[in-house]
Amino acid sequence: MTPSDPITRPKVTVRTIRDMKAERVKIVSVTAYDYPTARLADEAGVDLILVGDSLGMVVLGYESTIPVTMPEMAHHLKAVVRAQPKALVVADLPFLSFQTSAEDAVRNSGRLMKRGAEAVKLEGGRRMLPQIQAILAADIPVLGHLGLTPQSVHQFGGYRVQGRGQGAADALLDDAIALERAGCFAIVLEGVPLELGQAITAAVGIPTIGIGAGIDCDGQVLVLHDLIGLSFGKPARFVRRYAETGDTIRSAVAAFREDVRSGRYPSREESYAAAPEKPANKS
Numbered sequence: 303m304t305p306s307d308p309i310t311r312p313k314v315t316v317r318t319i320r321d322m323k324a325e326r327v328k329i330v331s332v333t334a335y336d337y338p339t340a341r342l343a344d345e346a347g348v349d350l351i352l353v354g355d356s357l358g359m360v361v362l363g364y365e366s367t368i369p370v371t372m373p374e375m376a377h378h379l380k381a382v383v384r385a386q387p388k389a390l391v392v393a394d395l396p397f398l399s400f401q402t403s404a405e406d407a408v409r410n411s412g413r414l415m416k417r418g419a420e421a422v423k424l425e426g427g428r429r430m431l432p433q434i435q436a437i438l439a440a441d442i443p444v445l446g447h448l449g450l451t452p453q454s455v456h457q458f459g460g461y462r463v464q465g466r467g468q469g470a471a472d473a474l475l476d477d478a479i480a481l482e483r484a485g486c487f488a489i490v491l492e493g494v495p496l497e498l499g500q501a502i503t504a505a506v507g508i509p510t511i512g513i514g515a516g517i518d519c520d521g522q523v524l525v526l527h528d529l530i531g532l533s534f535g536k537p538a539r540f541v542r543r544y545a546e547t548g549d550t551i552r553s554a555v556a557a558f559r560e561d562v563r564s565g566r567y568p569s570r571e572e573s574y575a576a577a578p579e580k581p582a583n584k585s
């Protein structure tokens with residue numbers, strides 16, 4: 303991926319994302335939860351910025367995504383939207399914002415759209431069809447999410463790969479086909495065997511965006527903080543670290559501490575004088 307000029311590159315829409323499958327261009331997506339990371343990801347040329355409910359674990363320090371609320375999602379979404387990304391901005395529907403009824407699903411999707419989201423993502427397959435259909439009927443684009451859906455962690459008994467075994471694989475395949483028929487513009491496939499990622503990608507006409515779902519998906523998404531080394535704990539098998547930003551921050555702050563303690567910071571040049579400085583001589 304080459305960085306692209308956010309001023310000149312065209313706005314990515316759900317249609318762009320859908321068309322990328324036919325064009326055989328891999329979709330690149332990362333999460334962002336604030337203004338600077340949204341700007342940097344957009345300047346790097348990603349196609350889709352996901353304001354994921356992973357923000358609960360990644361930047362709010364929760365144990366899972368389950369405590370994340372609609373006001374928290376809205377707060378972070380608004381910061382991302384202020385970066386005016388050319389990438390498509392998709393916001394997650396947090397736990398219990400849509401499972402309760404189709405009406406809740408539409409109302410909460412609408413809240414996210416009014417704050418600048420261009421599509422919503424929700425976890426679940428055929429069981430969530432009434433919600434998905436209702437959201438789509440309100441002309442709100444929906445990104446599906448199947449496999450290791452983190453909001454179901456307790457039902458799964460942990461963060462376990464899903465779709466292992468023929469029955470489970472067939473069920474996920476049927477879910478994917480149902481989401482396509484309902485009108486989702488793409489599907490995130492999380493934590494499934496690569497063979498199933500390949501089978502689902504081949505079976506549906508809409509793009510699959512994988513995270514721990516193998517190489518054959520139509521695109522890949524990673525949590526930005528995992529990718530840049532700004533998350534804690536053992537990373538999942540599928541995470542590739544492209545930077546060690548955590549180390550960079552730690553040593554920068556430690557260097558600042560040393561400079562303050564030793565009196566090396568601030569210097570005279572980093573201080574203001576009582577008399578205003580003369581403008582620089584232009585000759």
Ligand code: KIV
Binds near residue numbers: 394
């Ligand atoms: O919340 C999130 O960041 C996600 C991605 C991991 C797909 O759902």
